[in-house]
Amino acid sequence: MVKILLGLIVLINLGFLFYFVRDLLRHRAEVMTEPAATWALPFSSFFIFLLSTFGISDFAISTALCPKAKWVSIKKLPGTLNTQCVIPVAAMALSDITAITVDIKTLAICIIAAVIGAYIGPRFVVKLPADTIKKFVMAGLLIAALMILAGKFNWIPANGTATSLSGWKLIMTAILLFVYGALNNIGIGSYALTMATVYAMGLNPPADFPIMMGAATFSVSTSSIQFVKLADYSRKITLFTSTFGVLGAVFFVKSLDTSMLQWLVIIVLLYSAISMALSLRQKEEA
Known part of the structure; x- marks a missing residue:
């Protein structure tokens, strides 16, 4: 089953690469003229996905960084958050899924539910006004900060023993995974939400990992193909993170103490959310 799952991950990501590379070739004259700083992207890509291996959301860090640095517009931010993480997340999944304990x-039901949500989402996101997207992004920043806090203070139970779900628990989990797959499209990462959900349903911690990684890599690949087709993403950022983000995703530093770093990330996320809220308020008052 591990080989089948990993094989499917390779196939869906090859599908994304086909559409992405084709889009790059069609717009090769425009890619390097996009606003993101060429000299900074290799470093930011590496460290964003290095931190992701320690459970710090790449969606959250990129959301705090890219608009502030004026690397991408709010309108194209959701698509960029999805497309930039496809290959690094696949690399993490291929490296880390060594057993299926669920x-x-x-x-299968959890992954399919997330994929359906991810497939439907982009068609609605591209039609949303920038201010509406900004409100969803703010919510994503706050959720990411709260989930890091929940992990630090052990607010998320992780003492379940089940290896399968049935009945209302399976139905509820599938519905929530569908929602998380859709929320990916507006910049709200699904890792921590998926983990909290399966723990709450009583699954044991090792069972969470293949669900979390499988749902994430299949859903972001599916949604990203749609964003590429709709041309609603930053090609330049996606190109660099697909290259240098992979290095961070597979570069493990087990001795790194991330406790203080997590507090710093929480402060940055809250500051970014508050800044966005103030800018929206000033715009409404004007």
């Missing part, structure tokens, strides 16, 4: 039916 019932295959539960795993």
Whole structure:
């Protein structure tokens, strides 16, 4: 089953690469003229996905960084958050999924639900006004900060023993994974939300990982293909993160103490959310 899952991950990501490379070739004259700083992207890409391996959301860090640095507009931010993480997330999944300790039916239903949500989402996101997207992005920043806090203070229970779900628990989990897959499209990462959900449903911690990684890599690949087709993303940022983000995703530093770094990230996320809220308020008053 591990080989089948990893094989499917490779296939869906090859599908994304086909559409992405084709789009790059069609717009090769425009890619390097996009506003993101060429000299900074390799470093930011590496460290964003290095931090992601320690559970710090790449969606959250990129959301705090890219608009502030004026690397991408709010309108194209959701698509960029999805497309930039496809290859690094696939690399993490291929590196880290070494066993499947969850019932295959539960795993399949969770992944399919997330993929359906991810497939539907982009068609609605591209039609949203920039201010509406900004409000969703603010919510994503706050959720990311709260989930880091929840992890630090052990507010998320992780003492379940089940390896499968059935009945209302499976239905509720599938509905929530569908929602998380859709929320990915507006910049709200699904890692921590998926983890909290399966823990709350009583699954044991090792069972969470293939669900979390499988749902994430299949859903972001699916949604990103749509964003590429709709040309609603930053090609330059996606190109650099697909190259240098992979290095961060597979570069493990087990001795790194991230406790203080997590507090710093929480402060940055809250500051970014408050800044966006103030700018929206000033705009409304004007």
